[in-house]
Amino acid sequence: MSKTNGxxxxxxxxxKIRETASQGDAGHRTxxxxxxxxxxxxxxxxxxxxxxxxxxxxxxxxxxxxxxxxARAADAGMGTxxxxxxxxxxxxxxxxxxxxxxxxxxxxxxxxxxxxxTGGLDKAEAKAALADERERIKALQEKLxxxxxxxxxxxxxxxxxxGKDGTIRSVLEGVNPQGCRVWSFKVPSAEELDQDFLWRYxxxxxxxxxxxxxxxxxYEDVLVVRVKGLVPEETWRERYGLINDFERLxxxxxxxILKFFLHISKDEQKERLEARLEDPDKHWKFDPADLTERKSxxxxxxxxxxxxxxxxxxxxxxxxxxxxxxxxxxxxxxxxIADTLEAMDPRFPxxxxxxxxxKVPD
Ligand code: AMP
Ligand code: MG
Numbered sequence: 465m466s467k468t469n470g471x472x473x474x475x476x477x478x479x480k481i482r483e484t485a486s487q488g489d490a491g492h493r494t495x496x497x498x499x500x501x502x503x504x505x506x507x508x509x510x511x512x513x514x515x516x517x518x519x520x521x522x523x524x525x526x527x528x529x530x531x532x533x534x535a536r537a538a539d540a541g542m543g544t545x546x547x548x549x550x551x552x553x554x555x556x557x558x559x560x561x562x563x564x565x566x567x568x569x570x571x572x573x574x575x576x577x578x579x580x581x582t583g584g585l586d587k588a589e590a591k592a593a594l595a596d597e598r599e600r601i602k603a604l605q606e607k608l609x610x611x612x613x614x615x616x617x618x619x620x621x622x623x624x625x626x627g628k629d630g631t632i633r634s635v636l637e638g639v640n641p642q643g644c645r646v647w648s649f650k651v652p653s654a655e656e657l658d659q660d661f662l663w664r665y666x667x668x669x670x671x672x673x674x675x676x677x678x679x680x681x682x683y684e685d686v687l688v689v690r691v692k693g694l695v696p697e698e699t700w701r702e703r704y705g706l707i708n709d710f711e712r713l714x715x716x717x718x719x720x721i722l723k724f725f726l727h728i729s730k731d732e733q734k735e736r737l738e739a740r741l742e743d744p745d746k747h748w749k750f751d752p753a754d755l756t757e758r759k760s761x762x763x764x765x766x767x768x769x770x771x772x773x774x775x776x777x778x779x780x781x782x783x784x785x786x787x788x789x790x791x792x793x794x795x796x797x798x799x800x801i802a803d804t805l806e807a808m809d810p811r812f813p814x815x816x817x818x819x820x821x822x823k824v825p826d
Pocket of ligand 1: 650
């Protein structure tokens with residue numbers, strides 16, 4: 465983005481106008497003075513306009529021209545890329561204890577997080593607390609829906625068997641289905657592949673008043689796509705910045721974004737895959753392709769580490785949830801969603817005027 469350097473886009477610099485005006489004809493003093501006054505007024509107007517323009521530019525400069533800056537900052541481990549100005553900052557809540565939020569602009573590694581962590585909870589307490597969090601979510605969702613002004617997008621990513629389906633089922637139990645949309649993203653269709661990679665996600669972003677849930681998301685396009693080499697490296701590499709831009713667009717349009725990475729260990733995945741094989745009621749969930757994907761565990765880890773580092777921004781940070789223990793995972797996610805909704809502070813719209821004296825006819 466270029467700065468204006470105090471120049472008015474529509475006219476010459478204020479100083480120049482004055483210079484020209486003062487070169488009036490000496491024989492026409494009165495006329496000359498009038499011209500001078502007019503020129504002075506014009507110069508003042510131009511200066512005012514230029515100052516306004518500069519202020520506007522400065523405001524725009526508060527936002528990174530391209531959010532690729534965050535991806536680059538993460539690679540360099542700087543944590544210093546430009547941030548959104550406070551007045552446009554979404555209202556985010558601190559993640560629940562136990563969750564590790566990736567510091568924007570820093571290098572992050574999943575290896576640093578213990579997948580067994582419980583956030584200091586015990587199982588019985590967590591179950592009771594989950595019921596309370598669900599109630600909070602339910603009550604706040606009603607207000608968000610009634611307010612019809614903003615939205616919440618909750619993104620879930622994980623390795624296969626990581627628990628995305630189970631978390632969604634547990635945490636959103638009891639919310640009004642009318643105010644909630646859950647989307648599960650699979651291998652893109654031919655139609656979707658004919659569009660830009662964000663097309664299908666943008667079309668499903670939650671509208672005003674809604675909670676949208678992405679079970680897998682636009683991150684697949686830098687995860688499975690990268691690991692399986694479905695597009696050339698230069699294509700997936702530029703996607704981190706594009707994803708940051710996309711999320712910034714949603715944020716500035718009134719969507720608060722919560723991104724959860726459900727973190728399980730390799731041993732836990734083995735146990736879960738075995739459980740699916742052993743229990744006939746879970747056979748439908750067993751996809752033999754998961755065994756092939758498991759062989760790429762390390763490649764997925766590298767891809768996850770990069771996505772979490774490059775796409776954790778101040779406006780849409782990544783939250784890493786230790787997810788080996790389902791009961792702890794559910795509570796951590798539910799609490800963070802409830803706290804975020806509370807920070808958004810949705811309100812019922814004011815009653816229409818004249819309601820006080822109204823009577824419903826028989
Ligand atoms: P599941 O969520 O287990 O039903 O599986 C969905 C499958 O779709 C997974 O294997 C994902 O890796 C795959 N998938 C989702 N999004 C994409 C994408 N953008 N490109 C390629 N594969 C995808
Ligand atoms: Mg699967």
